[in-house]
Amino acid sequence: MKPHTLSVLVENRAGVLSRVAGMFSRRGFNIESLAVGTCEEPDMSRITIVVNGDDAVIEQVMKQTNKLIDVIKVSDLTERESVERELALIKVTAEPGTTRAEILQIADIFRAQVVDVGTRTLVLQVTGDTEKIDALEKLLHQYGIKELVRTGKIALLRGAKTVKSSK
């Protein structure tokens, strides 16, 4: 059992996301994260899904996803050279003084940006792979995380290859 990152190219039409998500829930497939947005083709969208399961489950996930009429292509990027990113916004308690300085130092190490400064809080923006964001979250925990939001993971193959062109 390990997380697989699937890149799903779909028709850019109303209801496609609910077809994909509905199929996952009805078949009991476990979505870890899901991100959807437009892509290089104006009439298509790309859904990046992270799903947990053994090889047999992942095979079923891919086959069942492929069966949806509005799904054009499904690729498993897990075993392939790819770049993967997530973005998180973290609102952390930062009283003026030493804690604020410590938080800014940690942010700097993680190349996180301060996108909002309040009198008693900071909002940090961080991008990276899942582990990096997990690590930052863990470090900031001691200061008090008031709110946190993460995008789902997005991913692309490295090099000239594309999901559309590859088998």
Next chain:
Amino acid sequence: MKTGAKTLIEALQREGVDTIFGYPGGVVLPIYDELYDSSIRHILVRHEQAAAHAADGYARASGRVGVCLATSGPGACNLVTGIATAYMDSIPVVALTGQVPTGLLGNDAFQESDITGITMPVTKHSYLVKDAADLDRVVQEAFYIARTGRPGPVLVDLPKNVSTGEVKSAKTAPAPVSLRGYRPTYQGHVRQIDKALDLIARAERPLVYAGGGVILSGASAELLEFVEAAAIPVTTTLMGLGAVPGDHPLNLGMLGMHGTQSANYAVTECDLLVAVGVRFDDRVTGKIETFAPNAAVIHIDIDPAEIGKNKKVDVPIVGDVKTVLQALIRRMQKHGDTANWVARINAWKAQYPLQYRDDDHLRPQYVVRELSDVLNGEGIITSEVGQNQMWTALYYCFRKPRTWITSGGLGTMGYGFPAAIGAHFARPDVPVVDVAGDGSFQMNIQELGTVAHYDIPVKVVILNNMYLGMVRQWQELFYDRRYSYTELPPVDFVKIANAYGVEGIRVEEKDGVREALEAALAVDGPFVLDFRIEREENVFPMVPAGAAINEMIGVRQG
């Protein structure tokens, strides 16, 4: 310019639709107005569920796409069980539903329901048409998707303003369907086919396990040619009955929970299982770990997602069953020597025939045997669900494909009677009989109104035990005979039939069975036969839930 409704009707005609089963209502008024003087015949059912089942029965009997039509909200919702039934058995149906005008969508308008959302898990695909200009393309795609690849139901939701909207008359026919996300594989991979043939050549105890995919693909002749050429015995699923003649020497009958002993023993002992158009359903396999435990498995199916879903497969072949069987036959050079195996199977068949107590009581197995004898393979049989279905599957001799119409996957009580209506319109030349239980028949009994209205010569054979028999059987066997809510008080079905203007008789003696069946079939209209059968008769053989399929109860042990 023409209206959306007219565009819809013309698009349906282009798809060859001759019959629609439906029920009118507010938002489909424009469509009904077009139907009023259209060449398409519309059959008014008495409940929308029956429209969906009738469309399904029409599809199963003919191999063409069945069509049903209902209004928005409650009308559309009433189709859902029928759509789900078709989905589970991969039946090509196009369900047309009315919808509130686009401007009111999402507004909780009168008789609004999100029917594309509600049916998403039980349709192959669905459309909510928002622009009348899309109608031609959508109808064409809907029929294409319903009948190609692994068939299934497609829903087209039609807001009222789409039906009344104006569409420019097209000068040319719409372009052929092209869907980049939908390209079914029809040809089997040659290397896989040769691998399969290699296993077949070396097998000593091969068995073909054939299902509904053979019927859907129209591959009965190829299947027969294949099993005869390779001398391989064959067992069929409930959905596959009729794919091979019931009395063919290589046919072992049905396998699974209520399979024959010889079929279930053969599965357990075979060294090669050739699975053709099947999906290793739990009612077939019993405990999956002990299903065909000694066999290499070849699995032929058009749906790649079925391969490896429930059972590990050694040689997967994705493709149309008919095309793949043709390739197997063409490329087969030799096959194993199966003479000993066939002899062993024949010994089982002789030692463990289906058996029931054939005394002077009126028993359901006897009724089905007599019906089989009277029709001699020349009729279409539909069934309800439960004991009536299993007795028919076991004791009726199906000789041809598309003569057995039953809800296998979903197990929908109330299916058989409306499905029989649909089957009649697909094959008006053939007698159609619904074998029912008294419980199931009452689930769509209102369709007596439909058969009376159109004088549809469907015969209903009620195996009436005044119980929900299959559930009662489980209660008897596994719940200490505690018959919790399974007893039904007697109903005078003949009187009910008569009230609708349908003829009927009650039969209480074994002596009267043959005569009653012949009399009913001689009538050129609908007929209801109420057979008061032995009340606590059980369906055997039976594999208890979760057991291996060779662990049957209610049988003579080997």
